[in-house]
Amino acid sequence: MKRVVLTSALLAAALVTPTEAASAAAPLVIVNPGFEKGPEGWTFTAGSGVATNNPHGGARLIYLDSGPGKSVSQSITVPAAGRYSISAWIATGGAGGTFSAKVNGAEAASVTLPARSIYSRYTLSRLNLNAGDTLEIAFGSGSGWVNADDLMISPAAPADPQVSSGNPKVVAMFDWAKAKAAGWVHQDGVVGPINIGASNPVDPGEAPYTPTYWGGYAHRTAYYSRDFAHQLAGAHILGFDAENKNMLRSFAESATPEHKFYPVWAINFDAKTWHTIDYKSPTNFVREVPATFELVEKANQAFRWTGDRAYLDDPVFWNYYRNATTGFVEQHDGAKPNGVAEGTGRGIFQGVASYNEVSREPLAEAGDGIGAQYQAYRALADMALDKLEVRLSMDTGARARDLKRYFNQTWSVKPGTDEFVRAYTIDGAPLTGFGKENSWFMPMKGIIDAGPRNDAYLDFVDTQASGPDRPSNIEAITYLPDTFFRHNRNDTAWKWMQHVYDQRDTRHVSNRQGLNGDYPEVPFTLVSQTVEGLMGVQPDAPRRTVATQSRLPGDIPWLRVDVVPVGGGTVDVRHDGQTSTTFTNRTGGLTFWEARFPAGHRKLTVAGHRVPGIQKTIDGVRYTVAVLPVRNGQTVTASVAS
Secondary structure, eight states: OOOOOEEOOOOOTTSOOTHHHHHTSOOEEOSSTTOTTTTTTOEEOTTEEEESSSOSSSSOEEEEOSSTTOEEEEEEEOOSOEEEEEEEEEEESSSOOEEEEEETTEEEEEEEOOOOSSOEEEEEEEEEEOTTOEEEEEEEOOSSOEEEEEEEEEEOOSOOOEEEESSHHHHHHHHHHHHHHHTTBOOTTOEEEESOOSSSOSSOEEEEOOSOBOBSOTTSSEEEHHHHHHHHHHHHHTTOHHHHHHHHHHHHHHOOGGGTTOOOSEEETTSSSBOTTTEEETTEEOOBHHHHHHHHHHHHHHHHHHOOTHHHHOHHHHHHHHHHHTHHHHHTOOSSOSSOOOOOSSOTTTOBSSSOTTOOOOEEEEHHHHHHHHHHHHHHHHHHHHTTOHHHHHHHHHHHHHHHHHIIIIITBOTTSOOBOOEEETTOOEEOSOOTHHHHHHHHTTOSOTTHHHHHHHHHHHHHHTSTTSOSSHHHHTTHHHHHHTTTOHHHHHHHHHHHHHTTTSBOSSTTTOBGGGSTHHHHHHHHIIIIIISOOEEEGGGTEEEEEOOOOTTOOEEEEEEEEETTEEEEEEEETTTEEEEEEESSSOEEEEEEEETTOSEEEETTEEEEOEEEEETTEEEEEEEEEEOTTOEEEEEEOO
16 A cells, blocks of 8 residues: 655644644655655665565565665655654564654654564654755664655644653553554645555545544555544544544535435545445445444534534534434334344444444344444433534433433343343344443443443453453454443553553554554554543533543552643643542633542542532432632642541
């Protein structure tokens, strides 16, 4: 796969960076980034050249023989000021090679390469460049051969949240994830390949890219609805709001009556053509029930983080939410009519009920589908209230409550047993046991009533995911921290975060993908799980409110995240254990901070004063909270009173 990647910038309006100046000017271009034009644009020393024996994608690559003094380089005159990241796929036969960038002859960033014979992706992050600068990108030789291919220039992340902690591992994890995620972003106007991914791609070609990022396999030129939904929060935390909105809108546009209100599964980086490996015709394309609903939930999440009214006022979005929660359900509720959207049981190209694609079970309804449907109803109810459609908000909220009641009293109960139902087949048979996604999505989406039954099921999910039935693909495991953070299983969630991070240099089960850490979902989710999970930051920018809740495990004594983008500004949050939180408001106006602590504390200390704690129930769980007005620029500490 060859990527002709040019870099410009399109940033969210509230987050102005030097890269904005580049968006109106000529992009920063690597000539011949995939070496398909042979040596064009590059300078070679003896012992280096273009080869065809081991390409990462396409037909060609560059090589450097082992031993000192060999290099391949390209110099570029920077057309406009901006901040950029540069990535390349590299394999080596020995340690000591280099991938580096110089600006006006001075080294700006460099990576010393390990010995790793399979291709993995290396990134030089956050290079500050001015118009007229000379940028030199170079590969240097080491103790073994070096192969390199498929370079890409991305804009540096518009936001730059900073983490500090008493536990160095969480800092290293966040810094790695932040840099890795930012290297997957494309820019408006980039001309690049489309429909690449299969061994023999159908209708490959090129198209101008729009603001998007990779969401799915790195060897496919597309983003996928499931991956995108899980990456959206991390993308926001790094400032990629324009990309989120553009990608979400493209899925919303694709959910036509012809598609029976299903969004298409994968879209090329032009954000308008459907990826041909996953789309054959309007009746023969990959589609999975949970994605339809997750996109509604994630639209609300994006709105809460940004306050961007386009998520309410753009009719493409609003029609999608309405169709997904009404017409879609009505058209896909035939085998077991009960108001729960169904799959066909006939495979992904005919519409499946669950994200668990490897299962051969002919499912009509699945736990991940009904859980996602519940959250879609809740999301629309919230957004309708902000849109002042009060009747719609009330009706949709009632549908959410009714669906949850039906789930807990009927759908998930196998009569005469204490087994937990996680799916139904086309012939109506209930299925129990571990169904991977259709198991852990139920607690992750909060559809199970809080209490002993939910607690027991969380134990079951953790046990099964830790045993021989664990999913083999790392991207499935990335959901587990979200599942356990939602229910304050902090040590378990942190265990799974560490597992994902520790497996970053392990080869992915798909040979073409490379390493686990090169699957885009991995870094994006570690970013969001630090901020939304460990820090419990829950924004509501349109209502000028931010809630926080420490979910620190026992081995993280304190954790601080600065410069978290909310609305048009940022907030800083520090937790000391689970008993003290410090909040700084830089959103540009008055913000109401809801400081949440474990239930049972009658008094809290706020800015040195003892105040009554408010007892509040959230999704069936009790908390002690204080709601505090915090002026712009003000820092306030709230803690459990001793």
